[in-house]
Amino acid sequence: MSGGVEWALHCCVVLTSVREPVPAARLAELHDVSPTYLAKQLQALSRAGLVHSTQGKSGGYALTRSPELITVLEVVDAVDGPSAAFVCTEIRQRGPMATPAEACTTPCAISRAMATAEAARREALRTITIADLANDVESDYGAGALNGIGAWLRTTGA
Amino acid sequence: MSGGVEWALHCCVVLTSVREPVPAARLAELHDVSPTYLAKQLQALSRAGLVHSTQGKSGGYALTRSPELITVLEVVDAVDGPSAAFVCTEIRQRGPMATPAEACTTPCAISRAMATAEAARREALRTITIADLANDVESDYGAGALNGIGAWLRTTGA
DNA sequence: ATAGTTCCGGATAGGAAATGTCCGAGTATT
DNA sequence: AATACTCGGACATTTCCTATCCGGAACTAT
Ligand code: SF4
Ligand code: SF4
Numbered sequence: 001m002s003g004g005v006e007w008a009l010h011c012c013v014v015l016t017s018v019r020e021p022v023p024a025a026r027l028a029e030l031h032d033v034s035p036t037y038l039a040k041q042l043q044a045l046s047r048a049g050l051v052h053s054t055q056g057k058s059g060g061y062a063l064t065r066s067p068e069l070i071t072v073l074e075v076v077d078a079v080d081g082p083s084a085a086f087v088c089t090e091i092r093q094r095g096p097m098a099t100p101a102e103a104c105t106t107p108c109a110i111s112r113a114m115a116t117a118e119a120a121r122r123e124a125l126r127t128i129t130i131a132d133l134a135n136d137v138e139s140d141y142g143a144g145a146l147n148g149i150g151a152w153l154r155t156t157g158a
Numbered sequence: 159m160s161g162g163v164e165w166a167l168h169c170c171v172v173l174t175s176v177r178e179p180v181p182a183a184r185l186a187e188l189h190d191v192s193p194t195y196l197a198k199q200l201q202a203l204s205r206a207g208l209v210h211s212t213q214g215k216s217g218g219y220a221l222t223r224s225p226e227l228i229t230v231l232e233v234v235d236a237v238d239g240p241s242a243a244f245v246c247t248e249i250r251q252r253g254p255m256a257t258p259a260e261a262c263t264t265p266c267a268i269s270r271a272m273a274t275a276e277a278a279r280r281e282a283l284r285t286i287t288i289a290d291l292a293n294d295v296e297s298d299y300g301a302g303a304l305n306g307i308g309a310w311l312r313t314t315g316a
Numbered sequence: 317a318t319a320g321t322t323c324c325g326g327a328t329a330g331g332a333a334a335t336g337t338c339c340g341a342g343t344a345t346t
Numbered sequence: 347a348a349t350a351c352t353c354g355g356a357c358a359t360t361t362c363c364t365a366t367c368c369g370g371a372a373c374t375a376t
Binding site for chain 4: 002003004034036037040055056057058
């Protein structure tokens with residue numbers, strides 16, 4: 001799994017505490033990560049329609065929907081790409097004992113098993129929303145923790 | 159996920175149809191894949207204790223346990239490595255608004271969510287055994303399909 | 317209108333990991 | 347004991363991810 005997913009999730013969570021757009025550079029400074037690379041992840045989120053980007057002087061990124069309507073799965077798919085983790089090479093159609101192509105109409109048992117497992121993982125991610133994560137952060141680090149970060153985001157750069 | 163997992167699973171399934179050791183070169187010829195690279199995957203399986211290797215003239219690989227006792231998860235872990243797909247960089251401890259290290263005793267909400275999803279995937283893989291896969295192959299391609307492959311494996315190279 | 321700020325896209329190095337290949341150690345056969 | 351065959355780990359090659367940079371478009375505030 002791509003490591004940039006972690007950055008994107010953090011950005012989505014902190015964006016719940018502010019309604020005005022936040023520039024990518026500010027988000028990068030908050031986490032002390034590569035500004036240019038984080039910008040690329042945010043662009044992916046924008047393409048997926050999860051965040052809305054406003055250009056210009058006081059522009060930046062902001063969530064498009066309510067945090068309760070954004071699932072973790074959507075963020076992962078947007079950044080990591082929707083490609084399945086397991087790709088079947090169809091090696092059953094190769095070699096001296098290859099099964100004829102006419103018998104390969106449906107996915108085989110192995111790929112079915114992998115698809116089932118992957119579906120389970122995706123379903124688990126789908127049931128968790130950004131709002132849930134923000135809630136957990138509040139309970140972990142005390143209420144108002146996110147508001148403090150939101151206030152820092154609004155301040156003009158150091 | 160490593161693509162070699164597919165090869166390893168195929169080898170485990172076909173090995174259920176034969177009790178004598180099968181050389182790695184024969185398995186590679188059956189699937190028409192790189193013999194040397196497949197050998198690497200089989201070595202990983204051997205290290206994990208899933209297959210037993212016998213050297214010498216009529217040596218090769220054979221399953222150590224009954225197929226019902228080998229789960230797909232074990233094969234995946236052996237080949238792909240037991241490393242978790244999502245690794246937390248602990249970026250919460252970096253940047254101007256870093257949370258103090260004293261508050262980072264437990265994994266945060268994001269890593270908990272990822273761990274839950276990964277556990278769901280692993281649990282799904284744990285419930286499927288090699289015997290289940292072999293059974294499905296028999297129902298898909300007709301009974302005796304695996305026995306035919308087993309017979310071919312026993313014949314001396316073309 | 318102008319200037320300043322910001323996002324967007326692609327082109328470009330660097331590096332880690334997966335993929336693919338090789339030869340030596342060891343064992344059963346002969 | 348000689349031999350032929352096999353596994354085992356060490357060695358290149360390729361691919362993909364990470365990270366960076368720049369030019370251009372669009373928007374806001376002045
Ligand atoms: S047996 Fe399954 S995983 Fe293997 S080649 Fe066929 S469809 Fe793909
Ligand atoms: S919030 Fe979670 S994922 Fe992010 S740095 Fe902390 S522990 Fe890691």
